[in-house]
Amino acid sequence: xxxxxxxxxxxxxxxxxxxxxxxxxxxxxAVSKNVKTALGLGMAVTFILVCxxxxxxxxxxxxxxxxxxxxxxxxxxxxNLSFLSLLIFIAIIASFTQLVEMVVEKFAPAxxxxxxxxxxxxxxxxxxxxxSLFMQQKAFxxxxxxxxxxxxxxxxxxxxxxxxxAIREKLAYSDIPKPLKGLGITFIITGLMGIGFMCFSGLNI
Amino acid sequence: xxLLSGKNKEVLVGPxxxxxxxxxxxxxxxxxxxxxSKLEPxxxxxxxxxxxxxxxxxxxxxxxxxxxxxxxxxxQLVVVAALVTIVSEVLKAFAYDVNKQLSVFVGxxxxxxxxxxxxxxxxxxxxxxxxxxxxxxNGLGYGIILVIIGFFRELxxxxxxxxxxxxxxxxxxxxxxxxxLMILPxxxxxxxxxxxxxxxxxxxxxxxx
Numbered sequence: 124x125x126x127x128x129x130x131x132x133x134x135x136x137x138x139x140x141x142x143x144x145x146x147x148x149x150x151x152x153a154v155s156k157n158v159k160t161a162l163g164l165g166m167a168v169t170f171i172l173v174c175x176x177x178x179x180x181x182x183x184x185x186x187x188x189x190x191x192x193x194x195x196x197x198x199x200x201x202x203n204l205s206f207l208s209l210l211i212f213i214a215i216i217a218s219f220t221q222l223v224e225m226v227v228e229k230f231a232p233a234x235x236x237x238x239x240x241x242x243x244x245x246x247x248x249x250x251x252x253x254x255s256l257f258m259q260q261k262a263f264x265x266x267x268x269x270x271x272x273x274x275x276x277x278x279x280x281x282x283x284x285x286x287x288x289a290i291r292e293k294l295a296y297s298d299i300p301k302p303l304k305g306l307g308i309t310f311i312i313t314g315l316m317g318i319g320f321m322c323f324s325g326l327n328i
Numbered sequence: 329x330x331l332l333s334g335k336n337k338e339v340l341v342g343p344x345x346x347x348x349x350x351x352x353x354x355x356x357x358x359x360x361x362x363x364x365s366k367l368e369p370x371x372x373x374x375x376x377x378x379x380x381x382x383x384x385x386x387x388x389x390x391x392x393x394x395x396x397x398x399x400x401x402x403x404q405l406v407v408v409a410a411l412v413t414i415v416s417e418v419l420k421a422f423a424y425d426v427n428k429q430l431s432v433f434v435g436x437x438x439x440x441x442x443x444x445x446x447x448x449x450x451x452x453x454x455x456x457x458x459x460x461x462x463x464x465x466n467g468l469g470y471g472i473i474l475v476i477i478g479f480f481r482e483l484x485x486x487x488x489x490x491x492x493x494x495x496x497x498x499x500x501x502x503x504x505x506x507x508x509l510m511i512l513p514x515x516x517x518x519x520x521x522x523x524x525x526x527x528x529x530x531x532x533x534x535x536x537x
Contacts, residue, residue, distance in 0.1 A: 145513065148358040149441040206417065209435050210409045217402045246401060249358045249439040256432040301535050302528035306354060307521045314517030321512065 126264065127271050133326075134275030138257075140250045141283040141313075142320035147250030151284050152309055161288035162281070163234075164245075169277025171223065171245055172254050175216050176273030177266050179255045182211055212255045220246040250280050287313065340461045343469035345531075349442045350473040351524050352534060356442035359433050360474055361516040367490050370478030371471075372426045373433065376419070378467025380411045380437055381446055385463035387411075388451040404447050405438065412437045442470055477519050485510030 140146045147168070154164050185194065187208050192199035224242045228235045235242070245251065254276050263269045290312055299308050349355045356377070364370045387407050388395075395403050416434045419427040427434065437443070446466055451459040482488060484507050487495040495504070509515055528534050 143513065145358045145361040145516075146436070148361065149355060152354055152357065206413060209413050209416070209438060210406065213405050213409045213438055214402070217405050221399075221402070243401060246405065247439045247441060247444045249436050252439045253432060253436060256435050260432060300525075302525050303521070304535060306351075307524040307528065310517045310521035310524065314514040314521070317514035317517065318512075321514065 126268055130263075130268050131271050131275045134272050135279040135282070136320070136323040137326050138276075139279040139283060139320055139323075140253065140276050141280060142317040143324070144253065146253040147248045147280055150244060150248055151280075151287065151313075152306070155284050155287040155291055155309075157292060158285060158288045161284045165277075165281030165284050167223075167242060167245055168248060168250060168280055169274065171216070171220060171251055172273040172277040172280075173270060174223075174273075175219050175251065176254055176258055177270045178215055178219075179212050180258055180263065180266050180269035182215070183208065183259055187211065208259060213252060216251050216255070217246045250276065283316070286316070336458060336461055339458055340465040343462075343465040344472060345469075345527075346534075348469045348473065348527075349445070349466050350470055351520070351527055353445065355445045356440045356470055357520075359436060359440055360470070360477065361513065361520070363430055363433050364474055364477040364516055365481055365485065365511050365513075366429070367475070367478040367482045369426055369429045370474040372419070372423060373430060374467070374471030374474045376415045376434065377437055377440060377442065377470055378464060380408065380415060381443055381467045382460055382463030383411055384408050384443055385446060385451040385459035386456045388447050389454060389456045389459035392452050400452070401444075404444065408443050408447075409438050442466055473520075473523065476523060477516060480519055481510045481516065485515075 138144070141148065141151055150164065155161050186192065187204045189203035189205065190200045192202050192204075220243065224235075227242065254273055258269050258272060261272075263272065287309075291309065294308065294312075303311075343349055347353065350357060350360050359373060359377075363373045384404075384407055388404060391403070391407075412435065415437070416427075419430075419434060446462060450462045454462070479489070482490075483494060487493060487506050
């Protein structure tokens with residue numbers, strides 16, 4: 124229980140996907156123009172992270188890792204398939220995104236049209252693959268922790284993009300040097316927010 | 329049409345400045361920020377991405393008439409993932425230390441938006457040779473930005489370049505101190521913002537309203 128809680132808090136604040144690792148930056152910059160779409164994309168990303176991390180965790184521990192196949196037959200104990208992990212992870216993520224897209228299109232057409240192009244783009248959001256790769260690196264003790272890590276990372280990403288969108292909405296009224304307008308000032312604000320989030324990095328949970 | 333006729337030259341040179349993937353098209357920013365605290369990983373990352381973009385472009389361009397439209401994203405991802413796996417194994421074999429520093433970011437080349445962007449926007453509609461040039465051009469355009477950021481961050485942050493001491497000891501004796509903030513991730517964003525600022529004040533047509 125303690126591990127679950129600390130993983131959750133760490134993944135939201137200390138190891139925030141955007142401010143600590145810069146993952147999912149492209150869609151973060153492109154979609155943070157207003158709060159409503161930012162919220163929609165953030166929720167979609169959280170959902171996909173929560174779904175794919177446990178699946179990838181199982182695959183990693185029961186198929187890909189060195190000796191992971193020994194539950195099938197003892198003689199497979201020496202097999203190491205970890206070089207396949209990139210391919211397998213991205214295949215799971217891409218097919219899951221396609222699946223979610225179809226489900227949403229069928230059962231919630233209103234949500235589908237408001238998310239539009241962003242749904243398929245989630246497959247190439249670095250935050251999702253990054254979540255799986257960090258999960259592989261951190262070697263969590265069980266599938267529950269991996270799921271919680273996915274949930275926390277997603278919520279951290281959601282908080283960041285919604286905050287950014289809110290700031291950019293207000294920014295429309297301020298007087299910025301012309302060459303800095305748009306992309307430039309967004310980078311600077313993200314940098315400043317990142318410095319703010321660094322104060323969590325000393326946190327020991 | 330020659331191998332390097334006017335249009336092809338534009339395809340190769342355009343992404344270096346006017347159409348730069350990082351600072352104009354806003355693609356591939358994640359890795360541009362995360363790996364640039366030192367010059368060496370920046371160069372390795374730039375070369376890896378260039379190789380993967382160029383070859384992925386060629387492969388997709390050769391397959392472009394046989395891929396069904398509905399599943400093209402999965403096909404593209406599989407091609408890219410296979411190439412990235414090769415790059416990652418090569419790096420592990422020949423540049424183990426750099427590979428350690430890059431950690432998950434080698435794997436994340438797969439989801440580098442430059443790749444998907446170029447595959448979708450260029451390779452699906454053009455022949456293999458143009459796509460190859462486009463890949464090289466975009467890879468180098470990305471590389472230039474990475475090297476500039478890496479150069480400034482390493483020079484100002486630790487006073488070295490490629491691991492060699494550049495700022496003389498005499499400076500430190502007079503009280504010069506390395507700016508530790510430059511090594512921290514948020515400064516990468518500010519360096520990129522400055523590059524954008526300079527670039528856009530020189531190319532007025534890129535400014536946003």
